[in-house]
Amino acid sequence: MTEHVSENLSDHAYWNERYAGSAHGISAGAHGIWSGEPNAVLAREAAGLAPGTVLDLGCGEGGDAIHLARLGWRVTAVDVSDVALARAAEHAERAGVAERIEWQRHDLSETFPTGAYDLVSTAFLHFRDGTLSPRVLRSAAGAVAPGGTLLIEAHGGPPPWQHDLPDDLAFPTPEETVATLQLPPGEWEILRAERHPRSQRHPHTGEMATREDQTVLARRALR
Structure with missing residues (x-):
């Protein structure tokens, strides 16, 4: 979620337009705008x-959720x-795992799912200005059950082809996250806090490029 877009659209409206294929001239393919593969x-x-x-926060078209459901x-x-x-x-119906997934709509800046989970995962849950919400991240940690795991996968910087971001935009480091x-x-053990490269395809030209992402993995102690 790092595109520089009109501030006049709410997140709800922007992402509905984007997934419908009408935002920025993007056309959704047979499987949607993402690959359908898990992170x-x-x-x-x-x-x-x-x-x-x-709990899969920012599930998009369900690639991670479906993969996890297939694993049980x-x-x-x-x-x-x-x-x-x-x-x-x-997609979940076609994959035969619909009964294992509950879909919920939340604007996480306003509402958050209830319950405690063995795993809470957020993959690229950036706001449109590139930031990670401290309140959302802390709510994600609070949703991890004792003995459970928190996984935060985030961008460490913009893709190399994107040049229209604000000059003062700073992506957080793993240590800052x-x-x-x-x-x-x-109460917690940090298992991983690291940067790593990832190949990503240009959304319009199809060319591959390398960008930097970050992973934070933490385990909550059993009480």
Whole structure:
């Protein structure tokens, strides 16, 4: 979520337009505007966890949620866009895992899902100005059950082809993200806080480029 767009649109309206294929001349393909594949970091980290309950924040068209459901997780998947959620539900039906996923619409700046989860995952849950919301991140940590895991995957900078972002825009570092979480000492273990490269295809030309992302992985202690 790092595109520089009109401030006149709410997040709800902007993402509904984008997923409908009308924003910025983007046309949704047969599988939507994303690949339909799970985030690689999420797939790697989830492979080492026993399936339980998971909260997928910013689920988009459901790639992560469907992957987790196939692994046996019970998924609560959240997005701000009705269009994305409807498309994700269709994908889940075709994948045969619809009964394992509950879809919820939330503008996370206003409302947040209830409950405690064995895994809470946020993948690129940036606001449109590139920032990560401290309140949303702390709410995500608060939703992790004792013994559970928090996974935050975020951009470490803009894609190399994007040059229209504000001059003062600064993407947080992994260390800054950890500090923002304000995790109580002794209650959490930071398993990973690191930058890493990721290949990404240009949305219009199809050319591949490398950008920097960040991963923060933390485990909450059993009480």
